[in-house]
Amino acid sequence: MTHRPTRWELAGEGNRGYGAKFAQLVAEGSDVDGEARLADVLVPRGARVLDVGSGMGRVSAALQARGHRVVAVEPDATLVEQSRRTYPDLEVIHADILEADLTGLRASVDLAVLVGNVMVFVAAGTEREVLRRVRATLAPGGRVLVGFHPVDGPTTARDYSPDEFAGDATAAGLRVDHLFGSYELHPASPDYAVWVLSRDDAPGAPTSFGHAL
Numbered sequence: 001m002t003h004r005p006t007r008w009e010l011a012g013e014g015n016r017g018y019g020a021k022f023a024q025l026v027a028e029g030s031d032v033d034g035e036a037r038l039a040d041v042l043v044p045r046g047a048r049v050l051d052v053g054s055g056m057g058r059v060s061a062a063l064q065a066r067g068h069r070v071v072a073v074e075p076d077a078t079l080v081e082q083s084r085r086t087y088p089d090l091e092v093i094h095a096d097i098l099e100a101d102l103t104g105l106r107a108s109v110d111l112a113v114l115v116g117n118v119m120v121f122v123a124a125g126t127e128r129e130v131l132r133r134v135r136a137t138l139a140p141g142g143r144v145l146v147g148f149h150p151v152d153g154p155t156t157a158r159d160y161s162p163d164e165f166a167g168d169a170t171a172a173g174l175r176v177d178h179l180f181g182s183y184e185l186h187p188a189s190p191d192y193a194v195w196v197l198s199r200d201d202a203p204g205a206p207t208s209f210g211h212a213l
């Protein structure tokens with residue numbers, strides 16, 4: 001398979017501030033678990049969680065500390081090294097989600113997380129493919145937590161409107177159940193989008209896909 005460079009990878013040193021920022025926050029003992037707290041309430045205890053674009057590992061580590069079985073996937077070698085140094089007990093698969101061997105995870109994941117702007121950093125034109133790969137890992141009843149800046153995010157990221165993302169999620173076999181404005185479940189807002197998706201064959205109906213943007 002031809003490697004398609006992610007927007008994160010193309011930015012090169014332009015993205016190094018992320019790792020340095022979280023290294024400092026962890027060293028200061030600051031709270032870096034916000035996304036993980038929301039993820040934790042979406043699953044039963046001891047759930048299987050797939051963290052796509054796990055970065056320096058903070059979300060995976062926080063979920064592992066809460067007793068979940070976490071698979072972390074991250075293609076950036078510098079971040080994988082930082083993650084292994086910061087959280088030695090967390091196993092990280094060093095790969096792009098489009099290239100990682102996910103056969104062992106097929107239809108087994110209770111929750112996939114793509115938080116902290118992962119979806120606006122994937123390689124151009126691969127958004128649906130990424131979501132389809134994630135969909136294939138989901139157990140019946142499995143869900144996906146996604147969070148990104150739809151506009152005015154990091155300079156090297158793309159803009160991604162809620163309507164376009166919802167269309168891509170639907171095309172990938174996912175259903176939009178909720179759209180919030182933060183990981184603390186504020187109402188939908190143009191500044192940040194937090195999505196809860198499920199398999200399109202899941203029972204129930206979407207409840208709060210806000211169209212107020």
Ligand SMILES: C[S@@+](CC[C@H](N)C(=O)[O-])C[C@H]1O[C@@H](n2cnc3c(N)ncnc32)[C@H](O)[C@@H]1O
Binds near residue numbers: 007059098118123
């Ligand atoms: C801003 S960082 C967020 C990291 C982490 N999720 C967090 O919130 O701390 C975005 C991450 O997405 C990763 N990423 C981008 N495209 C990816 C892909 N196709 N597969 C896996 N990770 C990807 C990047 O390598 C980068 O580590």
